[in-house]
Amino acid sequence: MQSPASVIDFTSDRPSAWFTPTDTLRCNTVHVARGIIAPNPGVDIATTQLVVAIHESARLDVTWRAPGAERTRRTRVGAGDVHITPGNRPFYIRWSDQTAMLVISFKDRLVERVGEHFGKRRAADLDTIIGVRDMDIEAVSRRLRREMNEGGVSGPMFLESLAVIVLTRLFRAYASGVQPPEVKGGLGAIRFQRIIDYIDGHLGEPITLEELARVAGLSMHHFSDAFRASAGIAPHRFILERRVERARDLLMRTDAPITAIATMLGFASHGHFSTQFRKITGTTPTKYRSANE
Numbered sequence: 001m002q003s004p005a006s007v008i009d010f011t012s013d014r015p016s017a018w019f020t021p022t023d024t025l026r027c028n029t030v031h032v033a034r035g036i037i038a039p040n041p042g043v044d045i046a047t048t049q050l051v052v053a054i055h056e057s058a059r060l061d062v063t064w065r066a067p068g069a070e071r072t073r074r075t076r077v078g079a080g081d082v083h084i085t086p087g088n089r090p091f092y093i094r095w096s097d098q099t100a101m102l103v104i105s106f107k108d109r110l111v112e113r114v115g116e117h118f119g120k121r122r123a124a125d126l127d128t129i130i131g132v133r134d135m136d137i138e139a140v141s142r143r144l145r146r147e148m149n150e151g152g153v154s155g156p157m158f159l160e161s162l163a164v165i166v167l168t169r170l171f172r173a174y175a176s177g178v179q180p181p182e183v184k185g186g187l188g189a190i191r192f193q194r195i196i197d198y199i200d201g202h203l204g205e206p207i208t209l210e211e212l213a214r215v216a217g218l219s220m221h222h223f224s225d226a227f228r229a230s231a232g233i234a235p236h237r238f239i240l241e242r243r244v245e246r247a248r249d250l251l252m253r254t255d256a257p258i259t260a261i262a263t264m265l266g267f268a269s270h271g272h273f274s275t276q277f278r279k280i281t282g283t284t285p286t287k288y289r290s291a292n293e
Helices: 108-118 135-149 156-173 189-201 209-216 220-231 235-253 258-264 270-281 285-291
Strands: 006-008 019-026 030-037 040-047 050-055 060-065 073-077 082-085 091-095 099-106 129-132
Touching (some): 060 129, 073 129, 099 108, 099 135, 099 156, 108 156, 135 189, 189 209, 189 220, 209 220, 209 235, 220 235, 235 258, 258 270
Parallel strands (some): 006 040
Antiparallel strands (some): 019 030, 030 099, 040 091, 050 082, 060 073
16 A cells, blocks of 8 residues: 655644745735755655755755656756755655745745636646756745845745746746647757756756756657757757857956866866867867957
8 A cells, every 4th residue: 555645734833754844934915934844765755835946055866756656757956956856746756955935935825826828727727847957936936035034034025926927937938838839840948948958957968868958858869859959950969069158258258268168168168168169169168259359
């Protein structure tokens, strides 16, 4: 017989076996907490409300299985990665280390109010997702951290406005039926933007085809074909061009050494960076910086 799911209530200010809050903000419709989540040896869990959690610790591997799914996934998550957990929907998950999280818990009435604008969507329409890179939600999380550090001086209306921004993003990008179908013509605008956001957030790290296919929710074979149809080039070429584009921006806006920029953007060496930069731009990083001073 399957064991009952462990239920986590992130809205409680008291430490629990799963979560120890360190800072909180709240109003009538949303509760925000920063804290430490204990290691999980592998159990089914559920949250009492719709929750968005932003990972704040070092990278770690998470093994999980979406509600009703048979396939178990392994996802490496790092600082800034987002987890989406609809309330009262148990799913299997396991991780080995304690980790810091910023957790946003939404009251049902706010979820329903925002969902009305998206065809009467509800929390139940959202997919369970672990470890997706979402630049919009990450930007809101930075503002929430600052608001916590300032003691919540902006007030409940400001807090609710940030919650509405996150809910709008959830219903636009992560609701069931919103993701485009797996068509031969490409990834579709929403899924393609999700991939771009993930790539831009991980430019300094190795990015594998397997990771990108996971973010897109496709097989690796189908992802490669669909990505090429959307971008016009292969994934590895697209990643290289995004790294060079970021390098151009850093060369113009900062005084960072070229070797440091190469390392920051995941190039194997100064020489490798210079070679790839020259192939794409027609000039070397040194000459490019000099010409734009």
